[in-house]
Amino acid sequence: xxxxxxxxxxxxxxxxxxxxxxxxxxxxxxxxxxxxxxxxxxxxxxxxxxxxxxxxxxxxx
Numbered sequence: 079x080x081x082x083x084x085x086x087x088x089x090x091x092x093x094x095x096x097x098x099x100x101x102x103x104x105x106x107x108x109x110x111x112x113x114x115x116x117x118x119x120x121x122x123x124x125x126x127x128x129x130x131x132x133x134x135x136x137x138x139x
Contacts, residue, residue, distance in 0.1 A: 092137060099134045106130060 106127045113120050 096134060096137045099130055099137065103127065103130045103134065 106123055110120050110123050110127065113123065
């Protein structure tokens with residue numbers, strides 16, 4: 079029974095981490111959208127966005 083509980087807990091933690099990363103991705107996308115409208119440089123945010131997307135992909139595998 080404890081093994082099953084730990085497997086369920088691990089899945090819940092992974093799902094929570096995926097949701098956290100998705101939220102960070104959405105925040106960076108909003109920042110990029112706002113900066114694009116203001117014509118500011120966005121290269122740092124784009125790099126951060128790609129890193130977060132890679133992290134999400136690893137969590138989804």
